[in-house]
Amino acid sequence: CSLIHRSIESLRQVKSVLQDTFEDKEIEVSHRRSTGRFVFLAEGCFRLQGWMYCRNRILREQWIRAKYERQEFIHIEKQEPYSAGYREGFLWKRGRDNGQFLSRKFILSEREGALKYFNKQDAKEPKAIMRIQTLNATFQPAKIGNPCGLQITYLRDNSTRNIFVYHEDSKEMVDWFTAIRAARFHYQKVAFPGANDEDLVPRLTRNFMKEGYMEKTGPRHTEGFKKRWFTMDDRRLMYFKDPLDAYARGEVFIGSKENSYTVVSGLPPSIQGYHWKYGITIETPDRKFLFACETEAEQKDWIAAFQRVVNRPMMPQEYAGTTQFLNFSNIMPLNLQIKNI
Known part of the structure; x- marks a missing residue:
């Protein structure tokens, strides 16, 4: 600092x-x-x-x-733009298919409960509507290749959708990030009227627990291992062919040890077809997931991340997501009954 x-x-x-x-x-x-x-x-x-x-x-x-x-915290009676419940502007957005960053108009509206973006400046209909209920934002400068790179995720057709954006002005990008957190905060205050602010704040936005490359094989363990980019988002382990893919190739649910989920260093002796020698086995009630890391340090880091999740008891709402490949719309962020709004 x-x-x-x-x-x-x-x-x-x-x-x-x-x-x-x-x-x-x-x-x-x-x-x-x-x-x-x-x-x-x-x-x-x-x-x-x-x-x-x-x-x-x-x-x-x-x-x-x-x-x-700017002395924003002295004059607290003045409402800052990022807390006004509405924000409109242009961000550079990465194309889903061609990978090019193009200027797109974004509108965040608390009243509508959504973040929208438009492919054309004069377009009447948005290209995508991202509901605040499932919205998340995290800074990813290394992954996106820009110091102000922001990764936005939301649920679309019961699948996690990634959007990568940036702005040349760091204040503008931070204001967008803060506006998303403010909108999430106001949404949760209504959705969970009995919750304290201390319970809501950690769930406004979240950083991923861990990301990086590993090798994986299929459910029959007879296929060759393929290199994939993995993202650990709480109990969701998603894997992509490329770190900047819009959608995951698959999503694996990681439960708790009380539900017979365990993490083991190494691979079964009969397994073949992997290039990286530092293996990890995740045992679930239904099957074993096999991964391989390039270095021992990466293996230890991934095992530590998996172990933190496995050692944490599951909330009642999380039991709806205990399939191997799940849709995360079933998982609510708090151990509370959501209110219709």
Whole structure:
């Protein structure tokens, strides 16, 4: 964070507690000046914590600029554009088939409960309608190849659909991300009227638990292993031929150990056809899923991710998704009965 502070003209006097040295006089001045102002600014930060969290450089930078340059958290009575319930603008969207990024008009409407985009500026009908109920957004700069790259997912025809977008202006992209979180927050406040904000905030948007390449084989274990890109999204393990595919080739449900799901290092001795030697076996009540990793480090990371899920008890609503390849519209985000809205 100190490096970001230093890149802003008015904040260049900031020092890092880990990389810099402090003189006694500087420590004394910091102690005398910081406490009251920090508490005053932090009050606004805490009010906004349901919509923003600092997981990467873009979010950290815009958080710092919002706090110190724009002073958004001091004047909290002023409603910021990203919390107004409506947002309209243009984003560069990756084409599903050709992979080209083209400018597309996006509209986010809390009243309609949807995020829409249009292929043409004057189009009357949207190309896609993404319901806020199933919407998720996560920054993916490395995968998309742009520092402001955002991956948006939603359910379409009971399948997970990926959309990849970016904007040249990092503030614009962060405002879109925050607007999605705000819309999700307001939706869940209505859908789950008995829930506390602390229960709702972690479910506004989520980062994937782990992503990367592994090899996999088919259900009969006689097919050759194929290299696929895997995404672990809570209990959903999705695999793609390419990381930027719009739809997954398949989705595997990972249950809990109470339901006879286990994760084992290695592959059965009779298995052949894999190139990567660091195997993983996931045992379910119905079958075994076999994967292979390129390195031992990747194997350990994947096993740790799977183990965290398997060790977590399942919620009642998750039992609807215990098929091997599932539609995730059956899984509700909270252990609550959803209200019709």
